[in-house]
Amino acid sequence: MEETLNNILTPEAEAFLENYLNTPSPTGFEWNGQKAWLDYLRPYIDEYRVDNYGTTYGIINPSAPYKVVIEAHADEISWFVHYISEDGFIYLIRNGSSDAAIAPSKRVNIHTRDGRTVKAVFGWPAMHLRKEEITPKVDNLFLDCGCSNREEVEKLGIHIGCVATYEDKFMILNDRFYLGRAIDNRIGGFMIAQVARLLKEQNINLPYGLYIVNSVQEEVGLHGAEMVAQTIKPNIALVTDVGHDTNTPMINKIKNGDFKVGSGPVLAYAPSVHNKLLDLIVDTANQQEIRFQREANSRTTGTDTDAFAYSSGGVVSALISLPMRYMHTTVEMVHKSDVENVIKLIYHTLLNIEANHDFRYFK
Numbered sequence: 206m207e208e209t210l211n212n213i214l215t216p217e218a219e220a221f222l223e224n225y226l227n228t229p230s231p232t233g234f235e236w237n238g239q240k241a242w243l244d245y246l247r248p249y250i251d252e253y254r255v256d257n258y259g260t261t262y263g264i265i266n267p268s269a270p271y272k273v274v275i276e277a278h279a280d281e282i283s284w285f286v287h288y289i290s291e292d293g294f295i296y297l298i299r300n301g302s303s304d305a306a307i308a309p310s311k312r313v314n315i316h317t318r319d320g321r322t323v324k325a326v327f328g329w330p331a332m333h334l335r336k337e338e339i340t341p342k343v344d345n346l347f348l349d350c351g352c353s354n355r356e357e358v359e360k361l362g363i364h365i366g367c368v369a370t371y372e373d374k375f376m377i378l379n380d381r382f383y384l385g386r387a388i389d390n391r392i393g394g395f396m397i398a399q400v401a402r403l404l405k406e407q408n409i410n411l412p413y414g415l416y417i418v419n420s421v422q423e424e425v426g427l428h429g430a431e432m433v434a435q436t437i438k439p440n441i442a443l444v445t446d447v448g449h450d451t452n453t454p455m456i457n458k459i460k461n462g463d464f465k466v467g468s469g470p471v472l473a474y475a476p477s478v479h480n481k482l483l484d485l486i487v488d489t490a491n492q493q494e495i496r497f498q499r500e501a502n503s504r505t506t507g508t509d510t511d512a513f514a515y516s517s518g519g520v521v522s523a524l525i526s527l528p529m530r531y532m533h534t535t536v537e538m539v540h541k542s543d544v545e546n547v548i549k550l551i552y553h554t555l556l557n558i559e560a561n562h563d564f565r566y567f568k
Contacts, residue, residue, distance in 0.1 A: 231283035249401040269414035277393025278423030293352035301424030317362035325350035373535035388537040412560035430509035434516035442513035448526035469496035471526040477514035
């Protein structure tokens with residue numbers, strides 16, 4: 206079994222990852238990415254569900270009364286068209302925590318209601334014309350789509366409320382890193398899909414129902430996870446998301462912790478993380494000789510873990526994070542060895558969960 210698990214990042218899996226990351230899935234408009242994800246997942250599940258807002262999940266053993274969730278979120282940060290000037294420039298507001306600092310000179314796709322994609326760029330005044338240094342802010346960012354006035358912009362199908370995503374594509378850097386936009390957190394959807402694939406390939410019969418969940422609207426408040434937790438009412442939720450690599454320049458480790466890509470999954474300590482489930486994950490990592498890192502979170506994890514933990518009377522929840530460089534930019538980077546180890550850790554943790562597993566601290 207272990208020998209087979211060493212072949213996780215197959216060419217077929219990486220082809221899916223490239224297609225999935227390159228498919229725009231902005232918060233509130235996730236459906237194309239969700240369709241691509243579900244198409245890949247279908248051979249490895251018994252059933253699937255899609256809720257009203259687009260959260261999608263596959264189910265293995267749907268009739269089992271004890272329910273375990275493995276979860277990631279599908280949405281990417283983006284921009285909303287907010288105002289179109291008389292001379293055809295487009296001003297925006299954030300859709301999620303989009304970073305204004307990286308926007309100038311970026312190329313974007315503006316998505317219209319009829320399915321068209323309109324190309325545009327974030328304009329920025331030349332340095333020769335700036336009397337003083339200007340800091341990019343939402344208030345001074347604008348898109349130029351090559352139009353001379355508002356009417357021309359509107360004829361392209363652009364209106365207030367259209368969403369814009371960066372054009373940047375997936376790539377593999379130095380045969381070690383996956384790089385691109387929206388790795389936060391479609392890499393999570395990729396990893397839980399690989400767990401489902403491995404369970405199928407290894408002919409594993411789980412003693413509970415497994416729900417492979419790809420939630421929407423995490424970037425604006427964990428909303429998709431909140432909705433689906435109330436629907437599924439799971440007993441356990443094992444969430445995966447990205448976290449920060451703090452070993453790149455200009456980051457304070459005392460303030461932000463010490464985490465590094467290539468050093469393994471990051472296991473979170475927080476009030477929403479159930480300590481007995483976390484102990485099971487740690488024990489599993491040690492049994493499988495999977496190197497891992499630890500982080501402590503004040504009050505909340507800021508991930509869908511919190512939404513599951515505090516729903517349906519309290520769901521036993523834990524977080525396994527993938528360390529990543531340059532979060533919320535178009536060059537987000539994760540190490541392939543970490544991706545493999547997160548997949549392995551989730552897979553083996555599932556094998557260590559028993560039917561009707563009781564995680565109460567005392568009885």
